[in-house]
Amino acid sequence: MHSPTLIASVLVAISVPTIASAQDHRMQGMTLSGGWRMVPMDSSMPMLPGLDGAVPIVGPFMPGMGMDPAMFPEARPSEVVSMKDGDTLSISVSMVRRTIAGHEMVMFGYNGQYPGPLIQAPKDATIIVEVTNDIEMPTTVHWHGIRLDNRFDGVPGVTQEAIETGESFTYEVHIPDAGMFWYHPHVREDVQQDLGLFGNLLVTSPDPEYYGPAHREEVFVLDDMLMDEQGALPWGDRAPTHALMGRFGNVMMVNGQTDYRLSAKRGEVVRFYLTNVANSRTFNVTFGNARVKVVASDVSRFEREQWVPSVVIAPAERYVVDVQFDEPGEVVIANTVQAINHFRGEFYPSVDTLSIVTVSHDTASSQISQAFQTLREHDDVIADINGFRGHFSRAPDYELETTVRVQDLPQSIVLSMEADTLYVPPMEWNDAMPMMNWLSTAEQVTWILKDRKTGAENGEIDWKFNVGDVVKIAIFNTPKSFHPMNHPIHIHGQRFLVLSMDGVQNANLVWKDTAIVPVGSTMEVLVEMSNPGVWMLHCHIAEHLHAGMMFSFTVER
Amino acid sequence: MYPAAAVRLAIGTARNPSRLRYKGTVAVRHRRLTVLMMGIFLLTGVAEVPITPLAPTDGPLRAVGLATACAINSGPEYYAIELVGTNRIPGSGLAHARAEVSVPAASPFVVSLTTDGSYQYDVHVSIARMKNPRRGVLVAWVTTSTLDEVRRIGALDQHFQAVGTASWNKFLVVVTLEDTDDPSAERWTGPVVFRGMSRSGMMHTMVGHGALQQENCAAYGYDD
Numbered sequence: 007m008h009s010p011t012l013i014a015s016v017l018v019a020i021s022v023p024t025i026a027s028a029q030d031h032r033m034q035g036m037t038l039s040g041g042w043r044m045v046p047m048d049s050s051m052p053m054l055p056g057l058d059g060a061v062p063i064v065g066p067f068m069p070g071m072g073m074d075p076a077m078f079p080e081a082r083p084s085e086v087v088s089m090k091d092g093d094t095l096s097i098s099v100s101m102v103r104r105t106i107a108g109h110e111m112v113m114f115g116y117n118g119q120y121p122g123p124l125i126q127a128p129k130d131a132t133i134i135v136e137v138t139n140d141i142e143m144p145t146t147v148h149w150h151g152i153r154l155d156n157r158f159d160g161v162p163g164v165t166q167e168a169i170e171t172g173e174s175f176t177y178e179v180h181i182p183d184a185g186m187f188w189y190h191p192h193v194r195e196d197v198q199q200d201l202g203l204f205g206n207l208l209v210t211s212p213d214p215e216y217y218g219p220a221h222r223e224e225v226f227v228l229d230d231m232l233m234d235e236q237g238a239l240p241w242g243d244r245a246p247t248h249a250l251m252g253r254f255g256n257v258m259m260v261n262g263q264t265d266y267r268l269s270a271k272r273g274e275v276v277r278f279y280l281t282n283v284a285n286s287r288t289f290n291v292t293f294g295n296a297r298v299k300v301v302a303s304d305v306s307r308f309e310r311e312q313w314v315p316s317v318v319i320a321p322a323e324r325y326v327v328d329v330q331f332d333e334p335g336e337v338v339i340a341n342t343v344q345a346i347n348h349f350r351g352e353f354y355p356s357v358d359t360l361s362i363v364t365v366s367h368d369t370a371s372s373q374i375s376q377a378f379q380t381l382r383e384h385d386d387v388i389a390d391i392n393g394f395r396g397h398f399s400r401a402p403d404y405e406l407e408t409t410v411r412v413q414d415l416p417q418s419i420v421l422s423m424e425a426d427t428l429y430v431p432p433m434e435w436n437d438a439m440p441m442m443n444w445l446s447t448a449e450q451v452t453w454i455l456k457d458r459k460t461g462a463e464n465g466e467i468d469w470k471f472n473v474g475d476v477v478k479i480a481i482f483n484t485p486k487s488f489h490p491m492n493h494p495i496h497i498h499g500q501r502f503l504v505l506s507m508d509g510v511q512n513a514n515l516v517w518k519d520t521a522i523v524p525v526g527s528t529m530e531v532l533v534e535m536s537n538p539g540v541w542m543l544h545c546h547i548a549e550h551l552h553a554g555m556m557f558s559f560t561v562e563r
Numbered sequence: 564m565y566p567a568a569a570v571r572l573a574i575g576t577a578r579n580p581s582r583l584r585y586k587g588t589v590a591v592r593h594r595r596l597t598v599l600m601m602g603i604f605l606l607t608g609v610a611e612v613p614i615t616p617l618a619p620t621d622g623p624l625r626a627v628g629l630a631t632a633c634a635i636n637s638g639p640e641y642y643a644i645e646l647v648g649t650n651r652i653p654g655s656g657l658a659h660a661r662a663e664v665s666v667p668a669a670s671p672f673v674v675s676l677t678t679d680g681s682y683q684y685d686v687h688v689s690i691a692r693m694k695n696p697r698r699g700v701l702v703a704w705v706t707t708s709t710l711d712e713v714r715r716i717g718a719l720d721q722h723f724q725a726v727g728t729a730s731w732n733k734f735l736v737v738v739t740l741e742d743t744d745d746p747s748a749e750r751w752t753g754p755v756v757f758r759g760m761s762r763s764g765m766m767h768t769m770v771g772h773g774a775l776q777q778e779n780c781a782a783y784g785y786d787d
Contacts, residue, residue: 290676290680292678300671303671308671312669312671314671314672315676315677315678316676316677316678316680317672318672318673318674318675318676342678342679342680343676343680344679344680344681344682344732346766348766351766352766353681353732353733353763355679355680356680428765428766429762429763429764429765429766430641431763432639432642432674432682433674435680485639485641504673507665507666507673508638508639508665508666509638509665510638510665510666510667510668510685511668512668513668513669514669514671516671521673522673522674523673524639524673524674525641526639526640526641526642527639527666527673528639529673
């Protein structure tokens with residue numbers, strides 16, 4: 007029989023080291039081995055055994071590491087560049103100095119701007135963009151969503167060789183569709199895109215009534231950055247960190263700014279062009295009590311305009327929404343989600359302000375305000391889609407399954423993940439396990455797109471089509487893997503319709519280039535193979551892409 | 564035209580003649596009796612089965628017509644909710660009840676969220692091998708796990724199906740036996756026949772008993 011005192015002493019002796027370490031690891035910004043700093047995390051979150059002081063197996067990377075940021079020019083806000091058919095724009099990919107959340111850092115920029123220049127060009131134009139690489143790693147420019155000539159798609163090793171430091175590449179960008187597109191690197195997006203290499207391409211329609219009337223337009227590029235009290239947390243050098251869930255940031259930005267503010271008149275209708283350039287985060291954008299109408303997405307307008315309570319926008323997606331601010335005061339545009347606390351097994355509200363709109367008592371012109379009340383139907387979009395309805399009900403031509411394989415992760419992470427998968431949410435709205443996520447690198451995690459009919463995975467998949475083919479693909483995101491997660495699937499060079507989710511037919515179609523597949527769901531898409539070349543299909547979570555989740559397919563003339 | 568459920572009930576009984584005990588009485592059903600009942604239905608056109616008309620729209624919830632209910636979509640298998648019977652109601656002992664969740668077709672996004680970020684689902688409740696209760700109406704509900712908010716999906720139709728919506732991340736689906744079909748009811752009053760919890764109810768909690776931890780949750784400030 008042991009005395010209570012003895013038992014208590016033993017318990018204290020056992021518990022103290024663990025409790026102490028659980029408190030120690032909350033010392034955010036603590037320098038760890040190899041030049042890493044501790045990943046920011048909820049101070050109440052316990053540390054798994056064996057992870058004290060653990061760092062990713064790759065080394066840290068910071069742009070201009072060791073160099074004084076003052077050596078680099080200060081980046082400036084994005085500027086509008088209006089281009090006509092045949093015009094040429096020179097873009098320098100360079101290192102810049104930025105200040106975010108009070109921290110001065112070396113980052114990257116297109117022409118020294120954040121975001122990169124907002125290119126405006128008319129539909130059916132061809133613009134020339136001469137890109138020179140002045141950063142310390144190879145790069146390319148991918149013209150996201152544009153059905154352009156395959157040679158200029160910007161995929162290293164597929165459509166071009168990467169642009170080495172000091173070298174240039176000239177892109178001829180033919181633009182067949184109206185709408186909001188964007189451009190970004192296709193080399194280490196997890197680093198380069200996160201550091202500021204992204205910009206929009208707004209393609210205008212010749213139809214003056216392409217969109218309904220609005221008092222004015224605003225471009226909102228949504229992003230997040232992972233920072234601690236010393237600035238941005240380093241990225242992985244030879245491979246990405248955060249390979250399990252992608253790198254969620256903890257600082258939200260609109261157009262590269264943490265305090266983006268707008269003003270509006272009472273009753274004013276503002277058209278927002280939303281683009282999500284974050285590595286992994288899907289936003290749920292709310293506009294206070296203002297009324298929101300969704301008008302268009304990636305490659306077209308919707309069949310019908312529709313009132314929505316919020317805008318769910320996954321990485322790389324775009325949405326065009328009209329918002330009316332009809333009450334004087336401040337309207338908070340926020341990312342409003344129910345985050346997960348795995349350790350408490352609960353959801354909790356998480357609201358991050360993205361921007362504040364100050365609405366004055368001055369009244370905007372009533373004609374546009376009244377027109378806002380009408381939901382328009384887009385006959386030309388419906389007529390275009392009608393040509394494909396004969397394919398809607400047939401069986402899928404291909405079935406993809408998304409899954410993951412891991413190797414050499416710390417044992418406590420493996421055990422904990424396996425114990426914690428009784429429930430997996432359809433979507434990950436926050437990084438609920440920052441330490442485990444940070445320690446997982448693309449050298450230990452392989453994300454997989456699997457052809458269910460052949461068993462081929464990622465680069466083994468060899469699909470061949472002809473121009474004019476209409477291909478139905480069912481994409482199943484299996485919940486039965488080591489770590490199921492949502493995947494925004496992007497198809498290069500083509501456009502597709504999301505026909506159904508889990509058998510529920512989509513009632514309001516729109517042409518897309520990116521769509522997210524929640525965990526456990528099957529999404530059926532209909533792809534119009536209209537553009538010849540070798541094109542990629544991949545997950546647009548930057549870390550998943552670099553962890554293997556991609557393949558190329560061929561469309562022949 | 565004869566109510567499909569009545570015919571199906573009769574055919575089902577014919578295939579499975581069984582001896583069922585209802586509140587102290589013994590009901591013996593034979594193939595011959597069933598055929599006789601069908602004959603009566605056919606001759607008289609009268610089917611006296613306690614089928615309740617579909618419930619009208621109830622606030623933000625909606626009940627659907629028979630055609631929609633028959634074309635029920637499965638939703639992701641992973642998030643389907645198995646409803647467990649209470650065995651309090653005769654005729655439910657062999658039944659299998661299930662609720663499936665799917666993104667509303669009207670959503671322009673592949674996931675549908677409310678303004679507070681909660682998932683918004685269509686909830687499809689269906690019961691197989693269920694016998695019609697002798698009296699009352701089977702009604703489906705959704706409620707929060709703390710039961711502080713309750714929303715009525717609606718009365719189950721002739722196929723023992725009902726469709727409504729839920730806009731919580733954790734919720735319970737409950738099927739009760741009500742005296743009447745009252746679309747204005749804010750809460751159930753009858754006995755629970757089936758109940759089940761959304762998959763999120765299985766979310767693992769490591770508070771105080773983490774998979775690899777020994778210490779109490781108080782070590783992390785969780786003392787509630």
